[in-house]
Amino acid sequence: MHHIEIIIGSQMGSAEYVAEQLQEALEDQAIIATLHEQPVASDISHPIWLIVTSTYGAGDYPDNLIPFINELDQRDSLDQVYFAVVGLGDSSYDTFNYAAKNCEKLLINKGAKQLLPNLELNVLDEALPEETALAWLPKFIEEVTKAA
Secondary structure (H helix, E strand, C coil): CCEEEEEEECCCCHHHHHHHHHHHHHHHCCCEEEEECCCCHHHCCCCEEEEEEECECCCECCHHHHHHHHHHHHCCCCCCCEEEEEEEECCCCCCCCHHHHHHHHHHHHCCCEECCCCEEEECCCCCCHHHHHHHHHHHHHHHHHHHC
16 A cells, blocks of 8 residues: 655645645545645655645745755755655746746755656646646556556
């Protein structure tokens, strides 16, 4: 059985809501999914990470994600980690989904293995972000199964 660590970066609650919907869908398929609303690297014990983050301000990480990112930046290697990133942003800004993109770069630079390209959700799209994320989820589960 797989165990997914869902790491949330949310300033206003949108990314948290998407993460909760993904957790529920994973658990409906008998996959254990743990939400980390105030992520701390030492609390994350399983190697499959699903990071769901919005971008705040001028391309910044949400406040709750900054300590976690700083912890990861201090690590020598994350080569045991498999990850995917779901980013929420507003494409009318030139810093669209920068938090997701920067998180992806950090993880790759530390040796983590990316399961899928980032899913970049645009809050200006007609589809609700959680609907798009739920439609993407089967691809993520397929990649997790391959990696295991």
